[in-house]
Amino acid sequence: MDPRSEVLLRQAELFEGELLLAGLPADDLLGVLPQAHGWSWHAGDQTQLAARFAGRSHFDTQMPKGDYRAAVLFLPKSRELTDYLLQALASRLTGRPLYLVGEKRGGIERAAKQLAVYGKPRKLDSARHCQLWSVQIEQAPATPDLDALAQVYSLQLADGPLQVVSLPGVFAHGRLDRGSALLLEHLDNLPQGHLLDFGCGAGVIGATLKRRYPSSHVSLLDVDAFALASSRLTLARNGLEAELIAGTGIESAPGELAAIVSNPPFHQGVHTHYQASENLLTQAARHLREGGELRLVANSFLKYPPLIEHHLGPCRTLAEADGFRIYSARR
Structure with a gap:
């Protein structure tokens, strides 16, 4: 109990x-x-x-x-x-x-x-x-009117401004966190096909993926109802359509994905909690098609590359800045 x-x-x-x-x-x-x-x-x-x-x-x-x-x-x-x-x-x-x-x-x-x-x-x-x-x-x-409590901010991206809508309780409420900022700079050359934003939060990554790869089916997955509601608002604010999935972790994701893109969470409440992120690394291969890519941002101190290489394939570091690294591996 x-x-x-x-x-x-x-x-x-x-x-x-x-x-x-x-x-x-x-x-x-x-x-x-x-x-x-x-x-x-x-x-x-x-x-x-x-x-x-x-x-x-x-x-x-x-x-x-x-x-x-x-x-x-x-x-x-x-x-x-x-x-x-x-x-x-x-x-x-x-x-x-x-x-x-x-x-x-x-x-x-x-x-x-x-x-x-x-x-x-x-x-x-x-x-x-x-x-x-x-x-x-x-x-x-x-x-209370939940939508009236939303905070909206604009990101100036290479293909134009993106309006982000976040609700109370959502990660990095009302602002862009450093990890996602770095990941946004490294979303080029993803495989074509079904793309997943895992741990979507306010939908920053998912909305950017849909705009950059308009012919791809994009899914946004999160464990939190407020995050999914935020993502829905962000997509609508930018005139985009994507699938929203309420899931417990990567096990809730579809199969045959072309790419999984993520700024995975490692905090739950007041506790440090790595299970969802480690499950992503160990089980991503089950949800990626052959040649599919896992691309994520993580704090530099987290020892993710050995896990990625053991369960998926060779891990490349695409970028490093502000205490974060972008990792990439293909099935």
């Missing part, structure tokens, strides 16, 4: 009846709270929850419909995303409690101050390196 769930269950009498668990972990909490429902924006967690608790967890950027007697938010990493989620939950809880639970090192004490907009926050428990807070929603706020 996730330690945050354990803290909730120390106060189990508070969480009986119709309850919404927002951002819940993929543990047995829904089993212990049989009348609770889940709201997830993480495709990996949602896949596990749907398999074990069919019909009881909702994957989306919008709060699921329902008349809930209370709601719990499992603290996300982003402050902006926390603001959106708290407002979304509070908008449906007039006269009812809203709870916030999270790890101390994840900033739960700071985040608890965000509850003050809705009432006087109270700390209910502290255990398992986590804290549980609550607030009574006396006056529900308006339902």
